[in-house]
Amino acid sequence: xxxxxxxxxxxxxxxxxxxxxxxxxxxxxxxxxxxxxxxxxxxxxxxxxxxxxxxxxxxxxxxxxxxxxxxxxxxxxxxxxxxxxxxxxxxxxxxxxxxxxxxxxxxxxxxxxxxxxxxxxxxxxxxxxxxxxxxxxxxxxxxxxxxxxxxxxxxxxxxxxxxxxxxxxxxxxxxxxxxxxxxxxxxxxxxxxxxxxxxxxxxxxxxxxxxxxxxxxxxxxxxxxxxxxxxxxxxxxxxxxxxxxxxx
Amino acid sequence: xxxxxxxxxxxxxxxxxxxxxxxxxxxxxxxxxxxxxxxxxxxxxxxxxxxxxxxxxxxxxxxxxxxxxxxxxxxxxxxxxxxxxxxxxxxxxxxxxxxxxxxxxxxxxxxxxxxxxxxxxxxxxxxxxxxxxxxxxxxxxxxxxxxxxxxxxxxxxxxxxxxxxxxxxxxxxxxxxxxxxxxxxxxxxxxxxxxxxxxxxxxxxxxxxxxxxxxxxxxxxxxxxxxxxxxxxxxxxxxxxxxxxxxxxxxxxxxxxxxxxxxxxxxxxxxxxxxxxxxxxxxxxxxxxxxxxxxxxxxxxxxxxxxxxxxxxxxxxxxxxxxxxxxxxxxxxxxxxxxxxxxxxxxxxxxxxxxxxxxxxxxxxxxxxxxxxxxxxxxxxxxxxxxxxxxxxxxxxxxxxxxxxxxxxxxxxxxxxxxxxxxxxxxxxxxxxxxxxxxxxxxxxxxxxxxxxxxxxxxxxxxxxxxxxxxxxxxxxxxxxxxxxxxxxxxxxxxxxxxxxxxxxxxxxxxxxxxxxxxxxxxxxxxxxxxxxxxxxxxxxxxxxxxxxxxxxxxxxxxxxxxxxxxxxxxxxxxxxxxxxxxxxxxxxxxxxxxxxxxxxxxxxxxxxxxxxxxxxxxxxxxxxxxxxxxxxxxxxxxxxxxxxxxxxxxxxxxxxxxxxxxxx
Numbered sequence: 081x082x083x084x085x086x087x088x089x090x091x092x093x094x095x096x097x098x099x100x101x102x103x104x105x106x107x108x109x110x111x112x113x114x115x116x117x118x119x120x121x122x123x124x125x126x127x128x129x130x131x132x133x134x135x136x137x138x139x140x141x142x143x144x145x146x147x148x149x150x151x152x153x154x155x156x157x158x159x160x161x162x163x164x165x166x167x168x169x170x171x172x173x174x175x176x177x178x179x180x181x182x183x184x185x186x187x188x189x190x191x192x193x194x195x196x197x198x199x200x201x202x203x204x205x206x207x208x209x210x211x212x213x214x215x216x217x218x219x220x221x222x223x224x225x226x227x228x229x230x231x232x233x234x235x236x237x238x239x240x241x242x243x244x245x246x247x248x249x250x251x252x253x254x255x256x257x258x259x260x261x262x263x264x265x266x267x268x269x270x271x272x273x274x275x276x277x278x279x280x281x282x283x284x285x286x287x288x289x290x291x292x293x294x295x296x297x298x299x300x301x302x303x304x305x306x307x308x309x310x311x312x313x314x315x316x317x318x319x320x321x322x323x324x325x326x327x328x
Numbered sequence: 329x330x331x332x333x334x335x336x337x338x339x340x341x342x343x344x345x346x347x348x349x350x351x352x353x354x355x356x357x358x359x360x361x362x363x364x365x366x367x368x369x370x371x372x373x374x375x376x377x378x379x380x381x382x383x384x385x386x387x388x389x390x391x392x393x394x395x396x397x398x399x400x401x402x403x404x405x406x407x408x409x410x411x412x413x414x415x416x417x418x419x420x421x422x423x424x425x426x427x428x429x430x431x432x433x434x435x436x437x438x439x440x441x442x443x444x445x446x447x448x449x450x451x452x453x454x455x456x457x458x459x460x461x462x463x464x465x466x467x468x469x470x471x472x473x474x475x476x477x478x479x480x481x482x483x484x485x486x487x488x489x490x491x492x493x494x495x496x497x498x499x500x501x502x503x504x505x506x507x508x509x510x511x512x513x514x515x516x517x518x519x520x521x522x523x524x525x526x527x528x529x530x531x532x533x534x535x536x537x538x539x540x541x542x543x544x545x546x547x548x549x550x551x552x553x554x555x556x557x558x559x560x561x562x563x564x565x566x567x568x569x570x571x572x573x574x575x576x577x578x579x580x581x582x583x584x585x586x587x588x589x590x591x592x593x594x595x596x597x598x599x600x601x602x603x604x605x606x607x608x609x610x611x612x613x614x615x616x617x618x619x620x621x622x623x624x625x626x627x628x629x630x631x632x633x634x635x636x637x638x639x640x641x642x643x644x645x646x647x648x649x650x651x652x653x654x655x656x657x658x659x660x661x662x663x664x665x666x667x668x669x670x671x672x673x674x675x676x677x678x679x680x681x682x683x684x685x686x687x688x689x690x691x692x693x694x695x696x697x698x699x700x701x702x703x704x705x706x707x708x709x710x711x712x713x714x715x716x717x718x719x720x721x722x723x724x725x726x727x728x729x730x731x732x733x734x735x736x737x738x739x740x741x742x743x744x745x746x747x748x749x750x751x752x753x754x755x756x757x758x759x760x761x762x763x764x765x766x767x768x769x770x771x772x773x774x775x776x777x778x779x780x781x782x783x784x785x786x787x788x789x790x791x792x793x794x795x796x797x798x799x800x801x802x803x804x805x806x807x808x809x810x811x812x813x814x815x816x817x818x819x820x821x822x823x824x825x826x827x828x829x830x831x832x833x834x835x836x837x838x839x840x841x842x843x844x845x846x847x848x849x850x851x852x853x854x855x856x857x858x859x860x861x862x863x864x865x866x867x868x869x870x871x872x873x874x875x876x877x878x879x880x881x882x883x884x885x886x887x888x889x890x891x892x893x894x895x896x897x898x899x900x901x902x903x904x905x906x907x908x909x910x911x912x913x914x915x916x917x918x919x920x921x922x923x924x925x926x927x928x929x930x931x932x933x934x935x936x937x938x939x940x941x942x943x944x945x946x947x948x949x950x951x952x953x954x955x956x957x958x959x960x961x962x963x964x965x966x967x968x969x970x971x972x973x974x975x976x977x978x979x980x981x982x983x984x985x986x987x988x989x990x991x992x993x
Contacts, residue, residue: 090904109742110601118606118856125854125900125909133906135394137567139607141491141736143398158739165739190538191906198515198930201395205507209500212457214379214805216447221456225468234460235486238493242397296962 081107081173085120085131088180090189097189099178109169113156114139114146115280116168132303133192141165141306145243147248149180154245162243162306171255182248185291186255195246199290200258206286207279208262212270230268237264240308246301257301259287260317261309267320277324281292284321331584331963331978334766335439340984341421342858343749344443347767348810350816353993359384359660362816363530363825367519367574369396369502371797372780373497373553375804377791378501381510383417385816388545389502389511392911394516395842397499400555401565401800404491405612406639407473407483408797410448415472419480424986428864431664432760432788433475433954434588434631434940434987435961437980439767439787447806448798452484454805460496462486473791476613477664477973477992478810488732490614496795498804508901517543518911519574520842521835522550522581522776529581530825533835535843537911538810540904542839546825548816549775552578553804556759556781558591560919560926561871564756564865565597571915572922575763575782583771584963586784586921590929592939593872594670594757598740599688607657608755611691611733614660618696618726619750621668623660623680624691626647633682640682640690640749653665658763659992666790666939666952667992669754671891673872674950676753683751694747695861699720699909734737746859756874760939764963765979768811769803772963784961791937813965845904851898855912856891862916862923864887864897870923874930875943882927888973890920924970930960932975959987 082105090097103125107116114136121131128212137145139163148163150156156166171177179193187195212218238261246257266272272279295314302311338345354362354725366377366796369374369391370819381679411424413792425903452470454904455461486493505511516537523531523544531546557572558564578765579585596611611926623632625647651671653660663671672689675681682688701722705712723746727734734745740752763771763778765785770777780800787795865962871884893916901907936945937953960977967974 093497108602108604111604112606112740115604115606119604122856124854125898126713128900130518130900131909133908137393137398137569138400138403139568140565140609141739142403143393143400143567144402144491145393145398148956160735165736167739167742169742174353195904197941199395201397201506201513201515204500204503207507208914209504210455211500211504213382214454214501214809215455216806218450218453218457221412221452221462222469223904224456226464227468228464230467232459234465235493236460236494238461238486239489243394247740265461266459269459269461271457289974322892 081168081171083107083171086174086176087193089192091134092191093188095202107168109167109203111168112139112164113150113166113168114164120291133194135194136164139164144166144243147182147195147243149248151178154248155306160306160308172319182244184247184253186253187244187247197279199211199292200242200244200255202288202290203255203283204262207282210266211275221262224270226269234268237261237268237309237313240309241307242324243306245306247292247303249300250293251298251300252296254295255292255307256295256314256317257305259283260313263317263320264313267316277327278319280317280320280324331764331976333978334768336767337588337691340439344446351810351814353811354817354820355625356384358820360386361823362819363388364549364812365390365545366487366549366551366553366827368399368555368782370399370401370553370555370780371498371800372782372804373501373551374495374498376551376553376808376829377511378498378505378777379809380812381505387505387511388514388547390514390517390519392516392537394515396502396513396515397496400493400570401493401495401797403567404797405488405610406475406614407485407490407794408451408494408769409475409482409794410484411445411482412449412452414470417480419482423480423649424482428786428792429788429985430990431792432730432790433952433990434788434959435937435980436788437785437961438984443807444786444799444802447802448601449482450806451798451801455494455927456499458500460486460493460497472864474617475618476662476668477659477792479794484769485614486947488614488924488964491797493899494801498801520914521577523580523831523835524773525825525831528774531827531832533839535839538906540907542836543943544827544836546827548819548822548825548834549777549812551777551779551808551812552763552782553779554782555920557764557922558759558922560660560862561756561866562859563608564607565594565608568607571918572984573915573918575778576918576922578763578771578776582773582966583778584804585762585765585925585962585964586764586963587929588926588928588964589870590760590789590938590941591756592758593669593754594665595672596691596752597752597755597757599683599738599751599753600764606815607633609769609786611737611738611752611756612748613665614772615691615730615733618729619655619661619691619693620650621652621661621689621691622648622650623675623682627679630680630682634684641694641848648922650681652895654990663992664790664792665740669872670941672754676884688751690749691752691831693745694749695747695752697726700725727728750960758791760784760789760791764961767917768814769808770811771816775815777808779808798854807864809866844908845894846897846899846910847903849897850897851894854900855897855899855909855916858889858897859916859919859953861889865889866926867881867924870927870930873941873943876931879927883924883931883971886920886924886927890924893917893920896967921970925964925973928970929964929972933958
């Protein structure tokens with residue numbers, strides 16, 4: 081198929097940036113979206129132009145490095161996939177595709193479609209862990225039975241890949257789905273109880289300091305999340321936060 | 329230099345304990361004055377960085393991705409082995425050790441493998457304490473599944489995302505130390521050289537991938553946890569950025585590179601769809617627990633399937649060849665990966681491949697769906713003979729076990745694997761070879777350590793499923809943090825290492841020269857052109873089966889391609905900006921050298937062992953034939969060009985296991 085790509089180009093963080101149009105031909109349905117961009121880039125390089133910068137690594141939907149806001153949706157039109165898993169069969173001949181970076185105050189653009197998501201890391205530094213040293217002397221793994229339901233729910237929350245689609249999809253650029261997924265994973269497990277109070281207070285504080293917006297429960301994050309992280313996690317985090325605040 | 333593997337004296341089961349009791353320690357106050365660099369933040373690097381920081385060392389950690397959480401360990405699916413014997417099916421430390429040595433086709437170091445098996449149980453305890461949500465049964469205890477090459481259930485898992493959960497566990501341990509200021513994290517930094525001062529590794533040169541700045545970083549020791557080199561094949565299940573550069577630069581500075589030809593070609597990957605393909609996707613080996621592998625028995629059915637006049641589901645049982653069950657009745661679909669891959673290749677070479685390219689076999693879940701469905705119908709008191717009920721219940725069970733994998737398959741191939749068998753074909757997945765290390769995980773360069781997939785030690789010629797995660801975490805959490813102390817105990821009075829020395833100067837200069845060459849080279853072809861070409865040579869001549877003639881061709885073709893690369897490569901943009909093509913050029917340059925050494929190693933190893941199959945050395949039934957005189961690890965010393973590399977042999981001695989024909993019949 082033949083397509084028209086309209087891609088955000090921005091030389092560096094200081095540059096103003098603009099949409100640039102690129103026609104592309106001979107795209108097949110079996111190609112992934114990023115393979116389509118590979119083809120474009122190899123054409124640009126051969127013609128002496130600067131290739132489009134975009135983040136990607138595993139190309140199987142698990143590392144969370146790829147991003148892209150495609151036709152107004154984080155990770156494009158398909159559901160429960162990352163951009164690297166999106167295939168061109170979701171588009172048709174003659175389509176115009178708009179490709180932009182994930183936009184948020186806390187995700188400054190580095191170049192073209194590449195953004196800086198280190199704010200996510202800093203939130204994790206503030207409390208996204210259980211304080212246990214590596215010793216080889218921790219108790220036997222089966223000494224704390226955990227109900228299958230709790231383990232499964234914790235796993236569902238832990239599935240978050242930290243891509244930032246939730247932030248990009250939110251009109252307030254809120255990171256509540258991301259933060260609540262981590263808070264929930266530990267809140268659901270007995271190992272996470274000891275530090276529960278500090279964890280939720282510290283992570284929310286850091287989230288606010290990074291400049292993410294507030295949650296107004298529109299639910300766009302859940303719809304666009306490639307891993308199907310549920311809004312229930314936000315409700316759980318709100319409960320945790322309230323009870324932690326009351327404890328002081 | 330003669331190789332000294334530094335295996336401790338004493339009985340096998342006491343070696344590690346005695347070693348830990350006898351090595352030197354660094355007291356807590358002195359650890360504060362010692363810096364350690366860890367390159368790579370996967371399971372090995374991440375767990376090592378966190379543990380070293382917990383111990384009190386000042387750690388600087390580096391990754392080329394935008395966050396340590398992206399390291400490719402995250403993509404490991406199936407599980408992690410541990411000799412817990414929770415299932416009471418006869419597992420033990422010895423049995424895990426035995427299975428691993430046998431699975432590696434008697435080409436791994438006995439003492440290392442025993443230690444690995446010994447600490448495996450601690451890993452599970454540690455990860456559970458960190459909040460890793462492993463799968464559990466209804467009683468609340470940990471669940472297990474089986475993997476290829478073994479007769480017990482010892483694999484712990486978190487859905488099909490075990491690597492993700494273990495990596496996030498290590499990442500969380502790192503985050504705690506980053507928060508405390510004990511780890512300084514450098515994201516989007518690529519290591520481009522190791523710096524040797526007075527014969528010891530004392531630092532690295534990195535490029536900041538955001539602004540192109542070349543930086544010097546010093547430390548008392550350097551640890552590489554930089555993963556495997558499967559991308560030398562261009563197409564592999566590795567991430568796009570996975571590369572050999574750190575290990576290769578270490579090799580060029582004196583670290584021996586061991587067994588480069590031992591590559592794992594994984595049997596269950598999604599087949600190649602066309603020339604645009606940028607990477608291959610693995611379907612977890614855990615699928616072989618329930619999936620049955622087959623091709624049609626008759627050529628006419630193969631033709632009909634390829635022409636789409638016949639659907640695979642229409643083919644009757646007696647017209648199908650379940651070739652693994654036929655050839656290996658004892659292990660069936662759960663033979664080790666090398667055996668399963670070669671068997672698929674054998675059927676496809678014989679003309680029985682089931683897709684248009686002729687390079688695909690079926691992985692079929694129909695029997696599993698029926699079996700689970702009947703079981704559920706029985707439990708729920710429903711009609712076990714009602715096909716629709718059984719199918720729907722069975723699909724639910726399969727979905728709970730492998731749902732994410734099935735979804736991934738459907739997104740890529742656009743077929744529903746609950747209704748029609750999956751198509752799979754082997755693909756490059758893991759590299760057993762790597763930087764040579766001794767028992768302490770130290771390379772032949774003092775102060776330079778190498779852990780996880782990047783080293784060569786534990787898997788011999790073939791790695792068993794669910795053992796990579798085990799080795800990465802064993803090295804990082806439980807082995808290196810002890811052994812590195814023995815080395816660092818000599819450094820308590822050294823004080824900070826200056827980056828203002830001729831050695832750092834020289835290393836930085838050479839890095840800048842290489843970058844400058846790429847930027848100013850007025851070539852005509854993008855980096856990918858060369859990488860793809862290299863990949864084709866490797867796959868065709870150094871792939872699942874190898875022979876003398878083609879290996880010799882590969883050696884000269886790769887050398888020619890390398891020369892053309894330096895002349896013709898075109899890298900757009902500048903050195904002092906975000907420039908992915910420049911980063912790729914550096915990685916491919918190293919692959920072009922490694923590839924040649926790989927072929928040279930495969931050529932000298934005139935036997936078949938594990939992932940290395942030499943056509944000249946096979947049994948009458950086409951099975952791999954080991955040769956006693958090759959019972960060594962080949963460790964290559966750099967001498968300028970890959971063709972001039974000098975071979976050193978580490979003889980492998982088996983005192984606690986009888987070396988025999990590896991049979992899965």
